[in-house]
Amino acid sequence: MNETLNEATVKKQLTKKDLIRCFLIWETTSESCLSYERLMSMGFCHAMTPIINRLYADNKEERIKALRRHMMFFNTENNWGAFIPGLVASMEEDMANGGNIDEDMIKNIKVGLMGPLAGIGDTITQGLVKTVALAIGVDMTLKGSALGPIIFCLLYGIYLMAMGIFTFSKGYTLGRSILSKITDKRIMNKITDILSIIGLTIAGAMIANNVNITTPLQFTISDSTIVIQDLLNSILPGLLSVVAVVGVFMSLRKNTSVFKIMIVMFVIAVVCSLIGIL
């Protein structure tokens, strides 16, 4: 306590340890208490505690005010969103030292950033990177390799950790100046372009590899048996699978809910199996 009091008279500065603790809490519990009312609010507040305790160690009023402002509604994507606690830490530091940042600016920047970063993060992390990593892991596993799940863990785990550390540290050191770059549409388009090319190649491959819809139908016409599946295969291998995937994709593009599509597929599959088509 004495140490912090002395510091307070000079300049309040966050140590590297504070920042690492903040990041580690963020990476551990930021969504532990996800609630309908305020989503990640408490996770964010918890992550900020090392920062708050350092900066306002000697001022209980300020500490309570800071805790309150970080208990507000908050929701973002965790890995790209790690930018926000990093940035807010640097803003709190500035404010505690009497800089020109005030409480409203901190609140506004949180509200302003959580949406865009969640949008980018969800698209890239869950939609693209995870899908590609999963495709490789799932395919290896289904081909009989015990390493499939581990490969997925490595690919995805390294990406997540690298992304979290990168965005958090950039948020603290570069602050808002880098923000225009992260949200720059042209750069984002470049990244999504690359991932879209890779993703589509794999998605196409996965139709052939992992969807396996076949028909047992066959007809016997004057001693010769026609197996319908062979006929279909000579037109296009996995024709039924392609039709099913394209059908699903078209309905998803029309914003039909996943649940509805699932029910329809369920019914079609059961009916077709009972009458012997599938």
Added chain:
Amino acid sequence: MLVQGLMVGLLATICGNVFVEYLVWIIRNPIIEGALTGLILGDWMTGATIGATIQLIYMGQITVGGVSSFDKCYAGVIATAVTMLSHQTPEVGVTIAVTLGTLGLLATNALMTVNVAFVHMADKYIESGETKHLWIYNWLLPQFVCMVVYGLPAFICVYFGADVFETFMNALPEQISHALNVVGAVLPALGIGMMFKAVYKKKFVAFAIIGFVLIAYLKLDIIACTLIGIAGAILYWSLGLDKLTEGGTENE
């Protein structure tokens, strides 16, 4: 069975909510959950295969704001356990996962509703200006709820359910179990469809055809496809093709 039941229950608790944020991103996917459940039940590979097959239907799934259209723990951990214990094919596992995954949404809802109370308790606590016990509200209390809504059902399924499931599955008429297999074969089309939606850009649709041909006709494996996809992405940039399409076709 008691030890295994407790361990599957623990796994379900860990996967149900956020035990450790970073880890949860990785393990809360049916392929990993399946492999871990398999490990507990004594067969990593079977668990991984069932998990990977279940994973197919959730391929392009994006969870926004913590709200998903299925529960990843029920569809991953519990469904794999039930499938393994009743000795069913991975395709039947998919049908089980869809059913349990939808049912499991009740657990998610319960958890996120109860958590509201913890946030309010924390609101009162921070008025004291202390932060030492904040972790109890943020982390510890939700874990107890998870034990009830995830861990307990998983434990019951493994400890009491093993025989019940097997008897039930064996008692099903031939036609029904065939239908369950067909459903399991058809549903991966949903996952791949969602995956298409996640990565789709109109101008790159040709790459989907390339990927399909590589596997369906040339019989390459998925790593080769990934490499060809990467090569395509590099060419797209090094040949400056991006400049031709810039501006015109925005995020389509």
